[in-house]
Amino acid sequence: xxxxxxxxxxxxxAIQAVVQKTRRYISKSGVYAFLIVWGAIWLxxxxxxxxxxxxxAGNIWIGLDxxxxxxxxxxxxxxxRGVRSSTQSASGKRIAWFWLLVFLYCSAAIGVAWPADGKQxxxxxxxxxxxxxxxxxxxxxxxSVRWGLxxxxxxxxxxxxxxxxxxxxxxxxxxxxxxxxxxxxRSRW
Amino acid sequence: MTELNETIHQTVxxxxxxALVTLEADQEVDFSYLRNLLDVTDGNLGAHLRKLExxxxxxxxxxxxxRKPHTYIAASLEGRKVFKDHVEALExxxxxx
Numbered sequence: 318x319x320x321x322x323x324x325x326x327x328x329x330x331a332i333q334a335v336v337q338k339t340r341r342y343i344s345k346s347g348v349y350a351f352l353i354v355w356g357a358i359w360l361x362x363x364x365x366x367x368x369x370x371x372x373x374a375g376n377i378w379i380g381l382d383x384x385x386x387x388x389x390x391x392x393x394x395x396x397x398r399g400v401r402s403s404t405q406s407a408s409g410k411r412i413a414w415f416w417l418l419v420f421l422y423c424s425a426a427i428g429v430a431w432p433a434d435g436k437q438x439x440x441x442x443x444x445x446x447x448x449x450x451x452x453x454x455x456x457x458x459x460x461s462v463r464w465g466l467x468x469x470x471x472x473x474x475x476x477x478x479x480x481x482x483x484x485x486x487x488x489x490x491x492x493x494x495x496x497x498x499x500x501x502x503r504s505r506w
Numbered sequence: 507m508t509e510l511n512e513t514i515h516q517t518v519x520x521x522x523x524x525a526l527v528t529l530e531a532d533q534e535v536d537f538s539y540l541r542n543l544l545d546v547t548d549g550n551l552g553a554h555l556r557k558l559e560x561x562x563x564x565x566x567x568x569x570x571x572x573r574k575p576h577t578y579i580a581a582s583l584e585g586r587k588v589f590k591d592h593v594e595a596l597e598x599x600x601x602x603x
Contacts, residue, residue, distance in 0.1 A: 318510045325599035328520060332593065335524035335544070342543055399539030401578055402532050 349503040350392045356495030358385045363488035366435060374435075412453070419449040436476060436483050443472045443487075464498055508595040511588055513561045518546060518554045523589045526564060526581035534567060534580035555579060563588055 320328075358381045365374040393413065423445035432438040447469040454462035468491060475486035514523055521544050529535060535543075541551050558564045563585030567578040581589070 318512050318515065320510065320515075320599065322599055322602070325596040328515065329593070329596050329600070331517065331521060332524040332596075335521045336528045339525045339528040339543060342539075399536035400529070401534050401536075402530060 348396075349499040351389060352495045352499030352502065354388045354392065355385055356492045356497075356499060358382070358492070359495060360488050360492030363439075363484045363492060366439070367482070367484035367488065371435065415452070416449060419445055436480065439484070439487065440472065440476050443491075444469070447472070468494065508591045508598065510595045511592045513557060514563070514589060514592045516554070518544070518550060519558055520592075522551070522554055522558060523563065523581065523585060523592075526579065527586050527589050529580065531586075534565075534578040537577040537579065540579060558585070561585075 362374075362378045362381045365377040369377070393409065396409075423442060426445070427438065427441055430441070432441055447465050450465035450468075451462055454460075454465055471490050471494070472487060475483045475490070479486055514520055522540070525540060525543055526535070537548075537551070537555075541548060544551065555564065555566065559566050563582055565580050565582050567580070569576055569578070
């Protein structure tokens with residue numbers, strides 16, 4: 318079988334396009350949904366903390382966290398639907414266990430340290446979540462580490478330098494940032 | 507020099523193989539997932555998959571999940587090797603140019 322160099326080039330370009338599209342489909346599909354879900358939760362929860370009475374804001378947070386947990390399970394189950402693999406299924410279960418342990422350790426740390434106010438409590442949770450994000454990034458997608466670092470830096474900046482508008486800061490830049498990142502990944506990938 | 511593979515070189519089959527070899531060795535992909543990924547019709551995909559299966563380049567796994575039939579497709583070891591050789595052959599044509 319003989320083909321011209323231009324036909325060979327066309328074939329290689331077609332192969333490259335499919336390889337890239339497949340990688341995006343398989344490795345990135347669905348991740349954006351986690352960012353949008355938790356970004357929306359941060360946006361609503363921190364806005365509540367900024368503008369509503371403490372007890373009401375706390376109850377809203379509990380409701381939002383339960384909703385986030387349920388939606389995360391739904392997204393996780395749908396993630397990579399259509400691709401089967403024995404090792405992938407095992408990794409998915411380990412990731413779920415990892416986040417459950419992060420939640421338990423964070424709860425234990427809060428119980429021991431007993432943060433004095435809502436801002437400290439929020440920072441405790443954010444630092445644990447971001448630590449989990451870093452671990453996931455280092456294991457699964459190195460590029461996401463920088464976004465986790467950026468969000469941590471944003472949270473610490475707001476906590477130390479802008480305590481008066483900390484919750485609003487986290488709602489707009491933290492929550493809004495995650496939604497924007499999720500939408501960006503969705504459109505780009 | 508490695509020879510071009512006529513079975514694989516057909517456009518749709520080339521794209522199918524490119525998608526399948528991108529998967530991990532232990533992964534297989536659902537028929538509808540592959541159809542959406544490659545943007546081809548059911549009939550077109552089915553016909554080309556049959557050719558690739560007959561050549562031994564892919565493995566088709568039909569099973570029932572939640573009482574629904576599902577078809578999963580993966581590149582065979584032979585398919586991965588033949589595709590790699592085909593790509594090398596394409597690249598060597600460009601190098602000669």
